[in-house]
Amino acid sequence: MSVRAGTTSRRRLIGWIAIIAAVVSLLAVSVLDQGGIENDAERMQRLSESYACPVCQGQSVAESNAEVARTIRQQIRTEVQQDATDDEIRDTLISQYGGEVLLNPPAEGIGSLVWVLPVLVVVLGAAGVGAAVTGTSVLGREASDEDRRLVANARGSKPVALDHNEASTDETQDDSDSDSEVVDDEEE
Amino acid sequence: MNAILGFTCIVVGFAASVLGAGGGIVALRTGRTDVLRTVRQWAWIVVGAGVGAFIVMEVALFQRDYSLTYVSSVGADDTPALFNFAALWSALEGSIILWAMILGLYIGAMLIKFRKRTDDELWGWALVVMLAVAAFFFGLMLGPAAPFTQTDVPIGFEGPGPNPLLQNHILMAFHPPMLYLGYVGFTVPFSFAAAALITGRVGEGWLVETRRWAVAAWGFLTAGIVLGAWWSYEVLNWGGYWGWDPVENASLLPWLTGTAYIHSVMVQERRGMLRVWNLSLLCATFSLTILGTFLTRSGVVESVHAFSDGGVGPWLLVFFAVIAVFCIFLIGWRGDRLSSPGSIDSPLSREASFLANNLLFGALAFVVLLGTVFPLIAEALDGSRLRVGRPYFDSMSRPIGLVILFLMAAAPVLPWRKASNELLSKRLFWPAVAGVAAMAGALLLGGRGFYPILTFGLGGFAGGAAVRQVVLASRRQGWRGFVGRTNGGMIVHVGVVLLAVGMAASESYRSDETVVLTPGESAVVEGRTFTYVEPGIENNDRVTKVFAEIDIDDEGTYAPAITNYVRIGATVATPSVRTRFTHDVFLVLDDLPSRADDTIRLRIVIRPMVMWLWIGGGLMAFGTLLALFPGKRRRGTEPVSEPIGKAGSAPTSASSTAGG
Numbered sequence: 001m002s003v004r005a006g007t008t009s010r011r012r013l014i015g016w017i018a019i020i021a022a023v024v025s026l027l028a029v030s031v032l033d034q035g036g037i038e039n040d041a042e043r044m045q046r047l048s049e050s051y052a053c054p055v056c057q058g059q060s061v062a063e064s065n066a067e068v069a070r071t072i073r074q075q076i077r078t079e080v081q082q083d084a085t086d087d088e089i090r091d092t093l094i095s096q097y098g099g100e101v102l103l104n105p106p107a108e109g110i111g112s113l114v115w116v117l118p119v120l121v122v123v124l125g126a127a128g129v130g131a132a133v134t135g136t137s138v139l140g141r142e143a144s145d146e147d148r149r150l151v152a153n154a155r156g157s158k159p160v161a162l163d164h165n166e167a168s169t170d171e172t173q174d175d176s177d178s179d180s181e182v183v184d185d186e187e188e
Numbered sequence: 189m190n191a192i193l194g195f196t197c198i199v200v201g202f203a204a205s206v207l208g209a210g211g212g213i214v215a216l217r218t219g220r221t222d223v224l225r226t227v228r229q230w231a232w233i234v235v236g237a238g239v240g241a242f243i244v245m246e247v248a249l250f251q252r253d254y255s256l257t258y259v260s261s262v263g264a265d266d267t268p269a270l271f272n273f274a275a276l277w278s279a280l281e282g283s284i285i286l287w288a289m290i291l292g293l294y295i296g297a298m299l300i301k302f303r304k305r306t307d308d309e310l311w312g313w314a315l316v317v318m319l320a321v322a323a324f325f326f327g328l329m330l331g332p333a334a335p336f337t338q339t340d341v342p343i344g345f346e347g348p349g350p351n352p353l354l355q356n357h358i359l360m361a362f363h364p365p366m367l368y369l370g371y372v373g374f375t376v377p378f379s380f381a382a383a384a385l386i387t388g389r390v391g392e393g394w395l396v397e398t399r400r401w402a403v404a405a406w407g408f409l410t411a412g413i414v415l416g417a418w419w420s421y422e423v424l425n426w427g428g429y430w431g432w433d434p435v436e437n438a439s440l441l442p443w444l445t446g447t448a449y450i451h452s453v454m455v456q457e458r459r460g461m462l463r464v465w466n467l468s469l470l471c472a473t474f475s476l477t478i479l480g481t482f483l484t485r486s487g488v489v490e491s492v493h494a495f496s497d498g499g500v501g502p503w504l505l506v507f508f509a510v511i512a513v514f515c516i517f518l519i520g521w522r523g524d525r526l527s528s529p530g531s532i533d534s535p536l537s538r539e540a541s542f543l544a545n546n547l548l549f550g551a552l553a554f555v556v557l558l559g560t561v562f563p564l565i566a567e568a569l570d571g572s573r574l575r576v577g578r579p580y581f582d583s584m585s586r587p588i589g590l591v592i593l594f595l596m597a598a599a600p601v602l603p604w605r606k607a608s609n610e611l612l613s614k615r616l617f618w619p620a621v622a623g624v625a626a627m628a629g630a631l632l633l634g635g636r637g638f639y640p641i642l643t644f645g646l647g648g649f650a651g652g653a654a655v656r657q658v659v660l661a662s663r664r665q666g667w668r669g670f671v672g673r674t675n676g677g678m679i680v681h682v683g684v685v686l687l688a689v690g691m692a693a694s695e696s697y698r699s700d701e702t703v704v705l706t707p708g709e710s711a712v713v714e715g716r717t718f719t720y721v722e723p724g725i726e727n728n729d730r731v732t733k734v735f736a737e738i739d740i741d742d743e744g745t746y747a748p749a750i751t752n753y754v755r756i757g758a759t760v761a762t763p764s765v766r767t768r769f770t771h772d773v774f775l776v777l778d779d780l781p782s783r784a785d786d787t788i789r790l791r792i793v794i795r796p797m798v799m800w801l802w803i804g805g806g807l808m809a810f811g812t813l814l815a816l817f818p819g820k821r822r823r824g825t826e827p828v829s830e831p832i833g834k835a836g837s838a839p840t841s842a843s844s845t846a847g848g
Contacts, residue, residue: 012613019620023645026627030641045700050579058433058577062700063426065761065778065791103577105562110570114562118555118584125547132543133535 044080048073051093052103060103072097190248191256194241194336201237201288202326204230205319212316221307228306231295231315234322238292241285245276245335254347257339258282264349264755266730271355277364278350280485280500281335286365288325290372295322298376310394313383314376321375324507332499349730352753352760359419363412367439370409371477374442377402377449378474381467385518390525392457395466399453400816402470403673406446407812413439414687414805425761427700427774427793429801430691432581434489437560438480441553445473448549454673455539458604463526464519465546471515476557478508488564534606541599548592555584586639593643593688596650596681597623600657619652626651635697643692647685654681676815683807690800694772698795702778706787713792716773717741720788723781730754733762734780736788740773748775748790772798 038046045062051072053064061072072093079089093101105111208230215223245258249272254260262275262282276282295318305311329335354360377398384394416439421429430436449469456462483489486501519526532539559576566572601615626648627641635641657678662669669675703711705720712718721737724747735749746764753760763776771794778789 009610009613012617015617016613016620019617019624022624023627026624026631026645027638027641029631030627030636031638034636052575052577058431058575059426060578063428063431065425065776070778098573100573100575103575104579104583105566105574105576110566110572111574113565114558114576114580117558118551121554122547122551125550129540129543129547133532133537133540 040080044073044077047076047080047086047089050103051076051101054097054101072101190244190251190253191336191338194244194248194256197237197240197244198326198329198334198336201234201241201292202323202330204233204237205323205326208234209316209319209323212312212319216309216312216316224312225306227312227315227319228299231299231319234319234326235292235296235299237326238289238322241329241335242276242289245282245285246273249273249275252347254341254345255338256335257337258335260339260341260345260347262348262350264347264730266346267349267355270358270361271350274354274361274364275350277368278354278360281329281333283364283368283485284325284328284333284500285335286368287372288322288329290365290368291318291322291325291375294318294372294376309387310380310383310389313386314379314394317379317382318375321379328500328503332503346755348755349753352751352756352758353423355753356751356760356762357419357423359415359422363415363419365412366408366415367412370405370407370412371439371442371481373401373405373408374446374470374473374477376405378470381470382514382518385467385522388522388525390463390467390522392460395453395456399450399457399673402446402450402453403812403815406443406450407809407816409439409443409446410812411805411809413443414802414808418802418805421774421798422763422765425763425776427763427776427791427795429798432559432578434560435480435484437556438476438484440556441476441480441560442473444549444553444556445469445476448546448553449473451542451545451549455542459539461532461539462543464523467519467526468515469546471511471519472553475508475511475515476553478504478511482508483560489560536602536607536609536612538599538602538604541595541602545592545595545599548588548595552585552588552592555588556581559584589688590639590642590646593646593650593685596684597646597653600653600678600681615656616653619649619656622652622655623647623649635693637696640692640696643688647689647692651682651685654678654685671814671817673815676811676813676817679811679814680808681811683804683809683811686800686804686807688804690797690804693797694795694801698793700791700793702789702791704787704789706785711790711792714794716743716794718775718790718792720790721745723786723788736777736781736790738764738775738790743773746773746775748777750777750780767799767802769797769799771796 048062049060051061053059053061053066053069053072055066055068056064059069061069061076063069075093076089079092084092090102099106105114107115208227211223211230212227215221215227245256247253248256248259249263250269252259252263252265254263258279258281262278263272267275277286295315298315298318302308302311349355380394380398384390413436416436417429420431421427446469449466452462452469453466456466482501482504485504488501532543534540559581562576563574566574597619598612598616601612601619603611623645627645630641630644635644655678658669658675660669661675670679699714701713703713703718705711705718707720707722710717710719717740719739719741721739723734723736726733726735730753732752732754733749734752735747738746738748740746743766746766748764749762751760751762752758761776761778763774765772765774774793774795776791776793778791781788
């Protein structure tokens, strides 16, 4: 039995290594085989998606049919053909239409808050979840010795400890509940 | 006549909800059960008043009763019946009627469902909260959003009809009611949560009672959002389905917190943990529906959906603040009863994965809320005017979405309490193979790019895990393997995967070009030939439609148009879209054909797999239905609904320690 279990798990380990290798190489192909650097049309599309049509309600220059959006699209096209850098195009447009022409808030001044705050929230939240799962009792209260003794009395047996190995064999018990994992025996 | 009837409904509805809520509070505080029973009668009157106001307004719309200001602003003699029916929710005042009516229907459903619980305190307080919310909305209709005011119109007045964009697609008849059913539906679990806090019965009882209500509301909200995306894709002229518009964001926010809630609630049912967190999520969901309504109905943020400000803005903001303070106060007040027994044993467990789910959905909700209100904050803080648009939301939500997909693969195979690596590697193996296959398949079909390919891979992984669960469950339980929360939920997951894949493909592999054509001329885009045959015109009393006949080599004839709504004098571009399983062609005219030689500027958007979005959305709604069916019964011995705080809370902690 243990020999068979051993070969199964070794075979599965090899399978997982193959899966990881496949994922890495497929992602590599998907990135490298894109036809090299961005061409003018793609650059034009990307840029016009990042500027707001000044007279519309939150639409980008790329999406809008408004006259001014067409003018800006044309302007971006001209500058792209003249090989202006992204920053140059940005500065020109801001000087003409003001900071509101940017659809992406600038990462400076007060605009940087909108980028920094979510990162902060995720980091703090992750720390909270981390504390919760590593047993630092933020969200829950540990059972006290008193509780354990009560359980033991009720069961008329020795005190129950929080035994993690026991927990992982919980599947049959889990199985009796509709919300839980199904038995896996049949998979093998 | 209609004005008097309608006004009476609103006054009666307001009075009954105030009297019912007030009487309920008195009865519950003094323990007078005879008074408490009268609250039911008041509640039924509120139900009748909400439905009555709705019917009166519909009747007025169909009678073309222009003596009502509202009808004279959205009604017209020749609006087709369906759009005339939908005209009720095409402006501010009517949309509040719809809200009140749906709230009434939910109150009615609660009265029927809990009819045997007349003397129960928890139920009593829940009803009081529902009636208090109803009082607010009926109050709005008495003051700032009065729908039944009267006006004088000249003889022969034929009405303007609703906003042109709201009367040219059938989805307008379904999207708003669905959305409102979702929005308003969250009031029910909220009212029970508030009642649990007020009575101090903060165990799991209230939660088990309302979990189906929450799931149903979530399903309606999901359907409403997807239908809205579909509507905007078919009707608006920009060729997209989601623009991170403030109103879209406002509907997404409660959906995100609601999604977090219906997941984390399982941790509480099962392990008795996360009590404060679940209450907070419900409070957040409910108050976000109000905040969203405020944002979109007050005109503080610019949006394509914004109705004119009828003065409801400040009221909604005050109501939002009251709810927020009320919730924070209640949770703080009952804080001592909310500590929960047990803790999370291992990061590799179902409950830990639900926590991670909550973190991600919380983060996404925060990003969406921050991005939506940030222009206001920035202007208030230092007067700078800036925008937060699509590129910001895209770049923030994409990584979060990918981690959510990963979690959707891992979480369903995790057992409660603790999993071993061995178990995980066994259960995740075939889903992982499915993910690799999806990536390889996409590459073979010509897909490239890091984000889309990774999305397909994770989608295959998550889809594989969901299918695995349903297959194993149905093998053991037959047809019951498809119903119940776990299995229905897995069908929802498959829908989410289709949605994510469709989104990644249709955004990443989109082509969008504008061509200028004279009649008879052709252009080749993406290997397809687009021939401009000739312009044409269709006329009737209501609209003048100038269209361009476009032949696409193997796909037949399209007719994008510019439609002029004669009565309103408004002109909108009407796109011509055909949806196919693999790709969509979306044509829209920039302008009327030029007078000189009929030249058109034609925008051609080709996107793959847009249909997957609608199939995914449909599957999510269908999965929600399956999830509402009772699954296999729980054992009665489980400590899910035991009130805590009694008998030193020993039994509760004991049973959870014992590994239940």
